[in-house]
Amino acid sequence: MSDVATPPSSPVSRERSMQIKRQSVISSARQVRLLSRAELTKLTGLSPATLTPLVRELINEGYLIERGPGTSRSGRPRAMLEFNPRAELVAAVSLEPGRISCEIADSDGSVIAHRTARLGGDIVETVCQFIPELVGESMAALRGVAIAAPGISSGGAVRLAPSVGLVEGRPIGESVQQRLGIPVVVDNDVNLMAAGEHAAGAGSDVADLLLLHVADGIGAGLVLDGQVRRGAAGAAGEVGFLPLDPTARGHDGVGPFEARWSENAVAERVVALRPGRRPESPVRALIELSRTEPDAAAYLDELLAAWARLIVSCVCVIDPGRVLLSGAAAELDDDAVARVQALVTESVPAATEVRRAVLGDRAVLHGAVSYALSAAAGGLPALVAVP
Template identity: 75%
Template sequence: MITEGKTPTSPVSRERSREIKRQSVISAARQARLLSRVDLAERTGLPPATLTALVRELIAEGYLIERGTAAQTTGRPRAMLEFNPRAELVAAVSLEPPRITCEIADSNGTVIAHRTSRLGGDMVQTVCHFVAELVGDSRPALCGVAIAVPGVSSDGAVRLAPSVGLVEAEPIGQTVQRELGVPVVVDNDVNLMAAGERVAGAGKDVDDLLLLHVADGIGAGLILDGKVRRGASSAAGEVGFLPLDPEPAPAYGGVGPFEARWSANAIAERVVALHPGRRPETPVSELIGLADTSAAARDYLDEVLHAWARLIVTCACVVDPGRVLLSGAAAQLDDAALAKIQNLVSAKAPASTEVRRAVLGDQAVLHGAISYALSAAVRLPALT
């Protein structure tokens, strides 16, 4: 029987409310790192009885560590609480054929475990195995996973990733989340590179930038107002499909016409044609070296620089990033070639556009993935 005038409280609603309060304490402690119970009360607005119970629970679980008292200019010394970054671990996974790289980091972004291996077999099972193996006995602390893929990702489903055998949508994110039981974020590897450079590299001092990555294909990661922009179907940045040449190469098997002609693969093939021998591992560097003694190589290098500059100007006309970072094979450009691209862009772009090399190299994806995983892990549960 329900008493008139009183609304019954659902046990589910009570549990959800408690979890939100718990997460608000964790979030406040995570941001402050070291604070008192009084500070926690001011930051969360929770009543003393509720806060005391939650703090006691979080100390027992290892989220909070008691660190003695801190001297105060007035009043009694306050007992201090420190947030334990090892209480929340995240996994950053990079699928970069023919290899897979996985790192486990704490909530400070400090890497505590790392492994790189050849990518083979079932992709989802490989990811789950790597993460579980690296996190080991600390599995209960794992609270988020980010996966970088060389293709388009929408709601965890990956497509246009021919290098890992995924052209049609494959629900990698949902499957890994179901297997590991923690939030999973899947995104294009170039988006994560851009996020990594924004967090720890050549984009730390700007909120708007475009990262142009030249590898087997060509892709761009776009950050505007400090946020990665993906577009309506998460295909923003697929600049390798732009028809920027008078006679573009045809798109096939998930490869766009521009990247078919101006990617690292295409440059490597041309370098071999210019200087028969082994296939170069650093094709742009070798092309620059050849250009010192070969007129044909100098002419081809000039074509490459004009093509990449044309791509940068096209992007600048649409999104005005202000700064463009060259990544992958494009970061192999020497100072003279970089200056030439800058001059070509400055002459044609409608607004000031600075061109720089990205600085993190292979670590850019993992910096971005750690940032993504932490973001996924710290979200408060939705009210339902």
């Protein structure tokens, strides 16, 4: 018999093992919502001896609520456990041109508090003021913060976001994290939209998708194998900078493609075709005008061809299988979407479905919930982690 002693297990390893088991219980309960201890044992693979103290702990923390006995076809009905979505709160912060908004939501994505203000003063100070005020006495339930910015984000720093005053790489994520002491994720707003559509929208049934968002600029969010892909420097999806039009020129942080084919560009053309005030929904206005004005119909053809060309360029590189049209692009009517689909189909090397995104303004919130809960569980390697 060997006299070599077995080294004691590491306390850190035991702690991490228990954290993984705890998260498994939370994730299973969150997914099923109402279940018995026996069902929880089956779902997690944990023994009753391991599960019992975890369940007791989660009941005391408010994650699980004990309910009465459920129905049973045989034997004594089992006591049920219900997951409490209010036990996990997340903060979703959106930086937009001229304003900042903050929403507090539970793990279902239900908003319980909201505030919007003009974008002025220091961003970090504003975020760190809004969140505690909105959360109030439930601060202990706050699991994470997700900050969406219209620029390039890497390691919690944001750059090339001139519309919100962030041109150089300012570490807003690290600053907020140090002040609040909870996990903070900072990402491009379109990445959050893609995550939201993947979690709870038009991409919830697929592992791979590309979300094309058309607004003041044009950006794309990419989900591959169920994960948002950001690139080495956080610049993945900056498709507005693609040089697809030889005559187009970008300026002041605006890419050449988006300078010509963004919502702003469409609005300018619509006003030129029908002088007056800028329409609230330029794409809808263009489609309506195209029904009676040949020049508008010709421009709509150009616009759809340009957006289809952009989609084809992306598909040839990443083969997402599904492309979601977001922002102003989601305002296309059925006929226009079908035309984009036809243009894409005739040019791509693999089958690609084009459809509208469905969450609209709620996409960022659902993406933030997904991000923040993953951050709290240690599932996002790119987040700004709590030291």
